[in-house]
Amino acid sequence: MDWTALSVSLRLAAFTCLLLLPVGLWMGRTLATTRFRGKPLCEALVALPLVMPPTVLGFYLMQAFGVEAPFGGLWARVFGSGLNFTFTGILIASLVANLPFAVQPIQRAFETVPANLREAAWCSGLSPWQTFLRIELPLVWPGIISALALTFAHTLGEFGVILMVGGAIDGETRTLAIAIYDRVQAFDEAGAGIMSAMLLLVSFLTIGVVYGLAGRRRWRRA
Amino acid sequence: MPERPGSPASLSVSLHQPGPIPLSAEFHCEAGELLALVGPSGSGKTTLLRAIAGLYRPAQGRIACGGEAWFDSGRRLSLPPQGRRVGLVFQDYALFPHLTALGNVMVALDHLPPRERRRRAGGWLSRVHLTGLEARYPGQLSGGQRQRVALARALARNPRVLLLDEPFSAVDQVTRRRLQRELAMLREQIRIPIVLVTHDLDEAAALADRLCVLHGGRSLQAGPPEALFRRPASAEVARVLDRHNLFSGEVVEEGGERRLAWGPWRLEVAAGLESLPVGERVTWYLPPSDVVLHRRGRPSQGERENPVRARVESLVVLGGITAVSLAFDHTGQTLSFDIATHAARRNGLARGEPVQVSLLAAGIHLMAAESHEAVRETT
Numbered sequence: 001m002d003w004t005a006l007s008v009s010l011r012l013a014a015f016t017c018l019l020l021l022p023v024g025l026w027m028g029r030t031l032a033t034t035r036f037r038g039k040p041l042c043e044a045l046v047a048l049p050l051v052m053p054p055t056v057l058g059f060y061l062m063q064a065f066g067v068e069a070p071f072g073g074l075w076a077r078v079f080g081s082g083l084n085f086t087f088t089g090i091l092i093a094s095l096v097a098n099l100p101f102a103v104q105p106i107q108r109a110f111e112t113v114p115a116n117l118r119e120a121a122w123c124s125g126l127s128p129w130q131t132f133l134r135i136e137l138p139l140v141w142p143g144i145i146s147a148l149a150l151t152f153a154h155t156l157g158e159f160g161v162i163l164m165v166g167g168a169i170d171g172e173t174r175t176l177a178i179a180i181y182d183r184v185q186a187f188d189e190a191g192a193g194i195m196s197a198m199l200l201l202v203s204f205l206t207i208g209v210v211y212g213l214a215g216r217r218r219w220r221r222a
Numbered sequence: 223m224p225e226r227p228g229s230p231a232s233l234s235v236s237l238h239q240p241g242p243i244p245l246s247a248e249f250h251c252e253a254g255e256l257l258a259l260v261g262p263s264g265s266g267k268t269t270l271l272r273a274i275a276g277l278y279r280p281a282q283g284r285i286a287c288g289g290e291a292w293f294d295s296g297r298r299l300s301l302p303p304q305g306r307r308v309g310l311v312f313q314d315y316a317l318f319p320h321l322t323a324l325g326n327v328m329v330a331l332d333h334l335p336p337r338e339r340r341r342r343a344g345g346w347l348s349r350v351h352l353t354g355l356e357a358r359y360p361g362q363l364s365g366g367q368r369q370r371v372a373l374a375r376a377l378a379r380n381p382r383v384l385l386l387d388e389p390f391s392a393v394d395q396v397t398r399r400r401l402q403r404e405l406a407m408l409r410e411q412i413r414i415p416i417v418l419v420t421h422d423l424d425e426a427a428a429l430a431d432r433l434c435v436l437h438g439g440r441s442l443q444a445g446p447p448e449a450l451f452r453r454p455a456s457a458e459v460a461r462v463l464d465r466h467n468l469f470s471g472e473v474v475e476e477g478g479e480r481r482l483a484w485g486p487w488r489l490e491v492a493a494g495l496e497s498l499p500v501g502e503r504v505t506w507y508l509p510p511s512d513v514v515l516h517r518r519g520r521p522s523q524g525e526r527e528n529p530v531r532a533r534v535e536s537l538v539v540l541g542g543i544t545a546v547s548l549a550f551d552h553t554g555q556t557l558s559f560d561i562a563t564h565a566a567r568r569n570g571l572a573r574g575e576p577v578q579v580s581l582l583a584a585g586i587h588l589m590a591a592e593s594h595e596a597v598r599e600t601t
Contacts, residue, residue, distance in 0.1 A: 123308055125329075138320045
């Protein structure tokens with residue numbers, strides 16, 4: 001059992017969820033509640049990682065992370081090191097790959113909140129910020145839980161993008177999914193089996209806990 | 223716009239914009255008064271209400287309450303909804319589904335300490351007869367109960383204006399009558415301007431002190447319901463108010479007296495003719511209540527007044543009331559009025575039968591043949 005790989009996977013999933021939550025809330029709410037030119041384009045861009053083959057996405061990210069590319073070069077100049085084959089690199093790749101999983105459920109949830117609830121809150125004296133915290137957030141809660149569950153589970157299982165950007169450096173970029181592949185390549189099927197079972201268990205527990213948090217309402221909506 | 227002199231807490235509204243929703247509306251509402259904005263769908267009623275609440279920002283105009291400007295395009299002033307202290311009851315009530323009835327009302331009492339908030343919210347729920355249902359969620363309440371929660375929430379903040387957007391349209395008729403009665407009673411206790419948006423003219427007439435008639439975003443006429451129903455300022459107002467007896471005639475002189483020429487008849491008119499020049503074309507309106515059916519074979523009071531002959535075009539029995547429509551030889555327009563069904567039977571009214579009616583001179587109301595004037599106050 002590769003505990004280091006499990007720890008990399010869990011760290012990656014946790015950071016991805018943590019960083020994507022505010023992004024998902026902001027983008028999901030904006031896309032659901034405002035109308036602007038270029039909105040279909042924005043929605044298409046958010047959904048793009050969903051339809052792109054992971055290796056293709058990984059390839060482009062690897063290219064972008066290179067020190068000769070504008071983004072990778074800038075990053076290297078600011079932080080002193082490149083992004084390819086680093087944990088930060090696979091985290092950024094994971095953020096991009098999981099954008100649709102974080103944004104879309106939250107956007108759908110905000111779309112179900114009638115606009116006049118917001119207006120009723122304003123007329124009752126709540127500021128826009130209080131309205132968001134006390135009226136909108138409780139109503140979109142199941143959407144947030146959904147987004148977190150999907151992002152977490154998807155990050156744990158991500159293979160192609162991570163392999164392209166991060167390779168399989170022990171303790172840095174080798175996630176459990178990649179470690180399993182390595183075991184199989186080394187004809188260690190027993191090791192691969194244990195790790196697969198572990199991944200299955202962790203995924204199941206996460207989803208279980210998360211849906212438990214969303215409450216029974218989540219089930220009624222499903 | 224010069225502000226109308228009124229009580230210190232009155233609401234005055236004057237809004238104009240060419241589009242996207244055309245508006246040209248001016249009205250005011252005194253403290254303790256209930257003003258109904260009436261008009262067909264798309265006449266701008268709800269937009270005006272939203273503008274008062276601060277949820278819609280028109281291009282030009284001014285909204286002031288109690289001398290304080292809430293919106294003034296000239297000064298680039300527009301207070302946010304939170305700064306206006308408006309109680310708004312939405313058409314679908316817009317209750318917060320994740321909060322109980324008590325929680326919904328408490329949201330509007332945020333400025334108070336928590337314990338006081340709970341006590342006040344409970345007090346408001348009891349005033350709208352919802353004691354015992356504090357812990358229910360909106361999904362567990364009936365339509366009428368939801369409307370009451372929305373009303374309690376709107377009033378809880380001690381608003382300076384109460385705005386009601388079709389508040390009775392989503393409940394059954396029995397509940398509607400009860401809620402209307404409760405609103406009429408509640409008015410005794412709150413001395414603020416109340417603006418009611420409705421497309422139901424009977425409701426407006428029953429509840430409002432004054433109506434403001436809107437069409438295409440323009441305020442056409444404002445005044446007490448009875449005055450508007452009897453003396454609409456224009457044919458357009460009459461149509462919006464669902465008044466049917468509109469005819470066109472001409473001012474003539476006969477034997478030294480002004481008369482209204484209508485087909486073969488020269489009608490006497492109680493007021494309005496003297497100021498019009500001979501030859502002027504006018505539109506005239508007669509309230510259904512001012513049509514008197516002559517009894518067959520027995521003369522009755524009022525028969526000397528503008529007797530005209532017609533034939534019955536249609537009879538529609540609606541329970542104890544029969545809606546009668548009369549046709550004339552000289553015009554395609556019909557004259558409608560209601561009589562008691564037993565009276566229709568006794569008079570042997572039937573389709574195609576000739577009848578004679580009197581058009582009461584006091585009821586005939588003259589209007590310009592084509593009129594698109596803005597607000598004319600009828601008091």
